[in-house]
Amino acid sequence: MTNELQKPVIGFSCGDINGIGLELIIKALSDNRILEFCTPVIFGNAKAINFYRKSLGDISLNFAAVKELNRLNPKQTNLFSCWEEEVQITPGVLNSVGGKYAYKSLEAAVDALKQNLVHGLVTAPIHKNNIQSEEFNYSGHTPYLKAMFESPDVLMFMVASNMRVGVVTEHLPISEVAQHITKENILSKLKIMNTSLIRDFGIDKPKIAVLGLNPHAGDEGLIGKEEEQIIKPAVKDARNSNILAFGPYSADAFFARGHHEKFDAVLAMYHDQGLIPFKSLAHGEGVNYTAGLPAVRTSPDHGTAFDIAGKGVALEASLIAATFECIEIIRKRAVYAENNKNPLKKISARVFANAVDESIEE
Secondary structure (H helix, E strand, C coil): CCCCHCEEEEEEEECCCCCCHHHHHHHHCCCCCHCCEEEEEEEEHHHHHHHHHHHHCCCCCCCEECCCCCCCCCCCCEEEECCCCCCCCCCCCCCCHHHHHHHHHHHHHHHHHHHCCCCCEEECCCCCCCCCCCCCCCHHHHHHHHHHHHCCEEEEHHHHHCCCEEEEECCCHHHHHHHHHHHHHHHHHHHHHHHHHHCCCCCCCCCCECCCHHHHHHHHCCCCCCHHHHHHHHHHHHHHHCCCCEECHHHHHHHCCCCCHHEEEECCCCHHHHHHHHHHHHCCCEEEEEEEECEEEECCCCCCCCCCCCCCCCHHHHHHHHHHHHHHHHHHHHHHHHHHHCCHHHHHHHHHHHHHHHHHHH
């Protein structure tokens, strides 16, 4: 593994500047021990950081302002300025200013990620309504990143030390969920999840549980047909593709009886079906990971928390977890790439070496 991936450059988008994002970043990066594991880069603005830093008392963050991302200080947190104009920050207020500058930060951070100027990205929370504009017409980070990287499909993957949960549909009204539950969509998510478990989490033969859509997984067609007509065929096709998928399982009994502990990951059909048990049962702090991208992006598993913004009481544990998950996935990908280099090159080199030895002996 290269030295740069042993200590990767991790970018941080600031999220809604009226939310808790910058406060969490300041708290997380104020512990200088994090510099042993990565080189942090905040995509934001010095005055915005100082605004929140003043309200945090003894917590202090020292940073180096940089204009070029190829000239970072590896011994200090770096700040890449995304705007220069004066901005009025109003903690806890949902307004267009918060969304506008959240997007400026995110756009710059994603651009750096695409250029490999940062090796991974941790995104602080945005508000899905006030960030909407001609440039950002997406329901959240996940579909935006999918579009920016032109990925065929991605997976919203919630991960913690004791469980991992992905979802087929993300931020959709319940009334629209069923029409998006297709065999093709389920199979696509299963393939992304399986690949991610192998490459990003180092699990050789992952076992994946698939949940049903309807109560009691449809009760064999009595309470809905999706399980029999869509989900079971998708699971069968996945197994024919050497993916160890099982189900569909009834969601309530599955989590209540602790069956999630027997699998490496769970694929839920819709947002709340997966995220309610995840946030209730995950040990420690959960992380939202976007699987299926060529780059690594994580985020804390919570929102902007306007109700506590600017009060200095927001807990940074989930953002710290997202940071270390980002670092670990980068490392796991590097190990996977090293272990899966073209085997023909190795074989050819060995054959050539043997041929040379034989010619010498003759």
